[in-house]
Amino acid sequence: MVRISLIAILAVGLQLSAASQPVPRNYAERLYYTLHSPSEDFEAAKHTAQLLNARFEGYVGELKNHFLISVDRPSISARSEVDEHDHTLTAFKALKAQKLDKRGDVSVRAISSIEKQVPRRKLVKRAPIETYEERQDPPVSENADEEQKANGKKITWWLDEPGAYLAMKKELGIKDVGFDNQWHLVNREQQGNDLNITGVWKQGITGEGVVVVLLDDGLDYESDDLKDNFYAEGSYDFNDHTPLPKPRLIDDNHGTRCAGEIAAVKNEVCGMGVAYNAKVAGVRILSAEISDADEAEALNYKYQENDIYSCSWGPPDNGEVVDAPKGLVYDAIVNGINNGRNGNGSIFVFASGNGGSYDDNCNFDGYTNSMYTITVGAVDRLGKHPYYSERCSAQLVVTYSSGSASRIYTTDVGKQSCTDGHGGTSAAAPLAAGVFALVLSIRPDLSWRDMQYLCVKTAVQVALDDDDWTTLPSGRKFNHRFGYGSLDAYRIVEEAKTHVNLRPQTHLAIPHLTKKPQPIPDLTGQDDHSKAFISTINVTPEMAKGVGLSRLEHVTIGVDIQHERRGDLEILLESPHNVTSQLAARRRFDTSTDGFGNWTFMTVKHWDEDPIGDWTLRVIDAYNPEQTGSVVHWTLNLWGEVAEDFDPNAQPIETPVETSSTVEEPVETTTASSEIETASASPSDSTSSSPIESGTSTPAADPIQTPGAEHADEELEVSPVGNGTNVPEHIVSSGSTIAYIAVGSALILAAAGIAYVAKRKSWADKGYKEPPMSNRTEGYEFDLFADDDDSEAEEDNEDDTGSHATSPMLGRDKGKGKMVASEPED
Known part of the structure; x- marks a missing residue:
C-alpha cells in the first residue's frame, strides 16, 4: 500500500509539473498576439479573443495584465503577411471604435492594446571576442599582492606559510583536476586578484538551497560536472519547446560554460563552481528566434523557485544600437522585482557588454541600464580593464574574466569536457551570480536592493592608477570602467551576515x-x-x-x-x-x-x-x-x-x-x-x-x-x-483618496460655474458680449473651459480609447496663487 501511495503521489507531482510548463507555440501554423489589460481583467481578455475569432491562450507567463491569443494561419493563408498582420489588428481597432452598450464593448474597453508576436533574433551572447589587441596582451608576470593589501583587500587565509596552498586544498577536500587552472578562484601568481572565495568555503558556505537559472543557449545537464546540481523543475527550452534545455547546435556551449562557473560540482572532473552546492537551471532562449512573449515568460520562469537569473547577453555590442526591453518584456522584469522570491525580488544579473573597442557603452543597453538589474563588467587577472568590457554609469561591479593572455577555465558540453577558453563579460556575470548564491544561502531574506547595496558597500578597488576613480561624498570611490570595484566573496558574505534590510x-x-x-x-x-x-x-x-x-x-x-x-x-x-x-x-x-x-x-x-x-x-x-x-x-x-x-x-x-x-x-x-x-x-x-x-x-x-x-x-x-x-500614483493610494478627489473636483467645478455665471453677468452689465481680452489669462497650456466643439471631440476620443492619452499635472500658478492645469507639450 505504501508503494502504491508513493507512486500515486509521484504521478500527481509529474502531472502538476507538466501542467505548469509553458504551452508550446507553433509560430509556423498560428499567428500570436498579446492583449494588455492594465486592470488585469481576465474575463475581458477572454471575451475580446472571442470577438476577434481567436483562441484564448491565457496569461503570458506570470504576467497578470498580459494575455496571449492566436489565430489559425492556414485559415487566412491566401492573404499576404501584411494582410495577416492587419487582419486581427484592424478588427481590434474596429471593436475599440464601436459605441455599443453590450458586453463586447465593455470588454474591449478594458484592453488597452494589442501586439503581434513575431519571433526574431534580437539577443546576442556576450562571449569572448578575440582581436588583434587581445593577441598583443602582455604576458602574465605582474604581482598585485602589495597593491591589493594597500587597498584593504583581505588576502586569502591560506597564504601565510609555504605549502599552504596544498594544505588548503586538502582541508577543503578539493580533488578537481582543473582546479589549479581556476585562477579566478585562487590566483597564486597575482595574489589577491581573485574572488577571495576560500575563506567562505571554509565556513561551509557553498550556496546550498539557492537556484541560479541560466537564460542562455542550453545547459548540458548530463555533464558529470553539472548533473548532480541540475534543477530540472526550473528549466525549459523556449527555442524548441521542450521541458529540458539540452544544447542542440554546434555552438550551444555558452550556457554550459556559464553554469560551470557557478555550480560545477566538487568532484574529480574539471574545476569547481563558485557556489558548488547551489543548483543550476537552464532556460534556453538564445539558439533560435523568440518572440517578446517568449522572452517575458523566460524572465519570470519559475520565479518562486529560481532565485537568481544569470543573463550573459543583450542587444548587439557594435556601438550603433540604442535598445531596451519594452512592453511585456519590461513588465516581466518589473514583475520579477515585485513578486519574485516571495516578494523579495528576483536577482537579475547582466553582463555589461563586449563593445568596448567599438566605443559602446552599457548605458545604451536597456537591460544593463536598468536599476532593476545588477550590471557586471570584467577585470582581467592583472586587475586591468579589458579592451572589450564596456564602461557606463550603470555598472555596479566587475568580476574576473579574459584578458592579459588568460581566460576562464570551466565546464564544457560533454560528459567530462572542460575548456580554458571562456571569457568576455559573459564569463564575468556568472561569477557574480555564483557569489550572490553564496550570499542568499545565508540570507534568503535579502531583497534585490539589499544585494545591490552590499555590492556598493563591499566592492574592492582595482587598477588604482586609473584616472577615472572619483572619491564620492560617501567616502567610497567609483569608476565608470569598474563601477565600485571588484566583487569580493569574503567581504560581501561577511557584510551580509549583519546587514539590516533596507526599508521600502x-x-x-x-x-x-x-x-x-x-x-x-x-x-x-x-x-x-x-x-x-x-x-x-x-x-x-x-x-x-x-x-x-x-x-x-x-x-x-x-x-x-x-x-x-x-x-x-x-x-x-x-x-x-x-x-x-x-x-x-x-x-x-x-x-x-x-x-x-x-x-x-x-x-x-x-x-x-x-x-x-x-x-x-x-x-x-x-x-x-x-x-x-x-x-x-x-x-x-x-x-x-x-x-x-x-x-x-x-x-x-x-x-x-x-x-x-x-x-x-x-x-x-x-x-x-x-x-x-x-x-x-x-x-x-x-x-x-x-x-x-x-x-x-x-x-x-x-x-x-x-x-x-x-x-x-x-x-x-x-x-x-x-x-x-x-x-x-500618489493619488491612487486609497479608495478614500479617490473619493476626496471626486468630491473636491465636484465642489471646485460647482464654484467655478457659479463664479463664471457671475462674471458673465458683470460683463453683460458693462455691455460686453464676450470677455474683454485684458481679462484673459496668458500662459495656460490649454483652457480650463473648452469650447463645445472641443468638448465633443474629447468625448469622442474617450469613447474610442477608454481614457484620455495624457493626464494633466496639477500645479499652482506662482504669480497669482491659483490652481492651474498644465500638460507637457509635444
Whole structure:
C-alpha cells in the first residue's frame, strides 16, 4: 500500500509539473498576439479573443495584465503577411471604435492594446571576442599582492606559510583536476586578484538551497560536472519547446560554460563552481528566434523557485544600437522585482557588454541600464580593464574574466569536457551570480536592493592608477570602467551576515519641460565645455520630505533629445556635490538620426549622496558642426530608501509645476527650480509601488525605455486603474483618496460655474458680449473651459480609447496663487 501511495503521489507531482510548463507555440501554423489589460481583467481578455475569432491562450507567463491569443494561419493563408498582420489588428481597432452598450464593448474597453508576436533574433551572447589587441596582451608576470593589501583587500587565509596552498586544498577536500587552472578562484601568481572565495568555503558556505537559472543557449545537464546540481523543475527550452534545455547546435556551449562557473560540482572532473552546492537551471532562449512573449515568460520562469537569473547577453555590442526591453518584456522584469522570491525580488544579473573597442557603452543597453538589474563588467587577472568590457554609469561591479593572455577555465558540453577558453563579460556575470548564491544561502531574506547595496558597500578597488576613480561624498570611490570595484566573496558574505534590510523604496520625479526644443550649441574645435547645453533642476528639502526620501540609491534621467547624428553627443549629470556621471559617451560608429526619444539613463554613482541642491544636465556636441540637435525635455528621478517615520498615506506636499523655460529665446542655460511629480512609498514592498484596483503593485516609473516611445516618461508616471483612467500614483493610494478627489473636483467645478455665471453677468452689465481680452489669462497650456466643439471631440476620443492619452499635472500658478492645469507639450 505504501508503494502504491508513493507512486500515486509521484504521478500527481509529474502531472502538476507538466501542467505548469509553458504551452508550446507553433509560430509556423498560428499567428500570436498579446492583449494588455492594465486592470488585469481576465474575463475581458477572454471575451475580446472571442470577438476577434481567436483562441484564448491565457496569461503570458506570470504576467497578470498580459494575455496571449492566436489565430489559425492556414485559415487566412491566401492573404499576404501584411494582410495577416492587419487582419486581427484592424478588427481590434474596429471593436475599440464601436459605441455599443453590450458586453463586447465593455470588454474591449478594458484592453488597452494589442501586439503581434513575431519571433526574431534580437539577443546576442556576450562571449569572448578575440582581436588583434587581445593577441598583443602582455604576458602574465605582474604581482598585485602589495597593491591589493594597500587597498584593504583581505588576502586569502591560506597564504601565510609555504605549502599552504596544498594544505588548503586538502582541508577543503578539493580533488578537481582543473582546479589549479581556476585562477579566478585562487590566483597564486597575482595574489589577491581573485574572488577571495576560500575563506567562505571554509565556513561551509557553498550556496546550498539557492537556484541560479541560466537564460542562455542550453545547459548540458548530463555533464558529470553539472548533473548532480541540475534543477530540472526550473528549466525549459523556449527555442524548441521542450521541458529540458539540452544544447542542440554546434555552438550551444555558452550556457554550459556559464553554469560551470557557478555550480560545477566538487568532484574529480574539471574545476569547481563558485557556489558548488547551489543548483543550476537552464532556460534556453538564445539558439533560435523568440518572440517578446517568449522572452517575458523566460524572465519570470519559475520565479518562486529560481532565485537568481544569470543573463550573459543583450542587444548587439557594435556601438550603433540604442535598445531596451519594452512592453511585456519590461513588465516581466518589473514583475520579477515585485513578486519574485516571495516578494523579495528576483536577482537579475547582466553582463555589461563586449563593445568596448567599438566605443559602446552599457548605458545604451536597456537591460544593463536598468536599476532593476545588477550590471557586471570584467577585470582581467592583472586587475586591468579589458579592451572589450564596456564602461557606463550603470555598472555596479566587475568580476574576473579574459584578458592579459588568460581566460576562464570551466565546464564544457560533454560528459567530462572542460575548456580554458571562456571569457568576455559573459564569463564575468556568472561569477557574480555564483557569489550572490553564496550570499542568499545565508540570507534568503535579502531583497534585490539589499544585494545591490552590499555590492556598493563591499566592492574592492582595482587598477588604482586609473584616472577615472572619483572619491564620492560617501567616502567610497567609483569608476565608470569598474563601477565600485571588484566583487569580493569574503567581504560581501561577511557584510551580509549583519546587514539590516533596507526599508521600502520611494521615488521623486521632477520634470523639466519647455515650450519648444532648446538647441544644443556646437562646440566643435573647442576645449571649453562651459558653453554646452546646460539645464538645472533644484531639489529642495520639502521635495525630498514629500516622498519620504531618506537615502539616495539610483538616479535615472529621462531625456527626449533630437539630433542628426546621435553618436556625437556626450551627456553628463552633475550633482549638487560636484559628482559627475557620464550618462552617454561619444560613439564614433553611431550615425543614427533618431536621437534619444524618451530614453532613460541610469547611474549608481550617486549612491548615499545628499540629493538636496542643483542637479545639472550638460549635453556636449563637439563633432560634426553640420549635424545639430536640441533638447525637448528631461526628467530627474531620484530613487532611494523611504524614511522610517514617513507616512505613505499622508497628503503629498503640493509643489508648483512649470511647463515653460525661464527664457523664451534659445540660451545656454535653463533652470527649473520647482517642478515635481511624486510617487508613493509602500511599507510592505521592497520597490516603489502603487496599488491598483486589482490589488497588485507596479513601480512608479520606467527606468528602462525604448527610443522613440511617444512621451514614455509622462505615461509611465501614472498607475492604471480598473476603469482605464490614468491617475498620478500618489493619488491612487486609497479608495478614500479617490473619493476626496471626486468630491473636491465636484465642489471646485460647482464654484467655478457659479463664479463664471457671475462674471458673465458683470460683463453683460458693462455691455460686453464676450470677455474683454485684458481679462484673459496668458500662459495656460490649454483652457480650463473648452469650447463645445472641443468638448465633443474629447468625448469622442474617450469613447474610442477608454481614457484620455495624457493626464494633466496639477500645479499652482506662482504669480497669482491659483490652481492651474498644465500638460507637457509635444
